Amino acid sequence: MAKRPRLRAIPLGGLGEIGRNMMALEYDENIVVIDAGLMFPEEEMLGVDLVLPDVTYLAERKEKVLGFLLTHGHEDHVGALPYILPKVNAPIYGSRLTLGLIKNKLREHKLVEQADLREVKAGDVVELGPFKTEFIHVAHSIPDTTALAIETPVGMVVHSGDFKMDQTPVDMRPTDMARLSHFGDHGVMLLMSDSTNxxxxxxxxxxxxxxxxxxxxxxxxPGRIIISTFASNIY
Incomplete structure (x- = not known):
């Protein structure tokens, strides 16, 4: 009897650390990648500018990679894309602001023409092989942040991305709890959730x-005020 394909969740970064967020889901001969972030070096990492996910597994199976699904535009979720695309080039799905930030990064690396950027918004559904993904609005410190509800042949996978339960966010768009509850009511096989702090x-x-x-x-x-900020901390 032939073995039934299994769903594999392959963390390439971001577990047990702040940054380098990247997760691959593999079913049969199909792979989708969630986020592609970098990590800024710790103080003891002298001479290191950036810490990137190890994408050897994906590079060896690049023809199976159907796309990158991005949750939001912070560096720890999308910053590694300019370094990954030359090895694994697949369509990139993300919100308008997320893709805008990525496009700017890719332009710095002269990779814009090689990138297949596909804009989505909260509520949109993207079908890639056996994976059917709905983008769900969540509140975060940057606009256009989404969670992902991914329907697979073996069950529902929910990836929260970064989120906060803020009922009075500055854009007055709190996390879409009703939509998340919908998937909870219908059964979630695997929840991959942000757990920072x-x-x-x-x-x-x-x-x-x-x-x-x-x-x-x-x-x-009483005097002058000097404020420092982080470029992608939009709110």
Missing amino acids: AERDGFTPSERTIGEAFQELFGQC
Whole structure:
């Protein structure tokens, strides 16, 4: 009797570490890749500029890779793409802002013409081989962030991406709990969830509280105020 194909979840980075987020799902002769992030080096990594996922497994099976499914535009989720595409070139699916940030990165590496960028929005469904993926809006510190609900031949896989339960986000678009609940009600075989700071007690405050804190702090400052920020921390 022939063996029934199995679904394999292959973490290429991002587990037990902050950054380098990349996960591959493989069923039979088909692979989809979720995110492709880099990690900034630790203090002891002298002379190291970036830490990238090891994509040897994908490069050896590049003809099986059907596409990259991106959750959002932060570097730790998309920053490795310019280094991966020359080895594994497949269609890239992401939201408008996510693809805009990626396009800028690819332009720096002279790879824009080689990239197949396909824009999606929350609610869209993408079918790649045996994988049927719905993009779901979630709140995060950057616009156009999505979770992924991936229907596979053996069951539903939900990948949360980065998210926060913020009922008053600055764009007034909280995480789509109704849609996530829909998949929960119908059964999820595997949940792959963001767990950053999950060991801490309490709840993450709303992004809106930052504005209130700024007003209080700035009002107490008698002199010049200098603010540093991170380029992709849009909110």
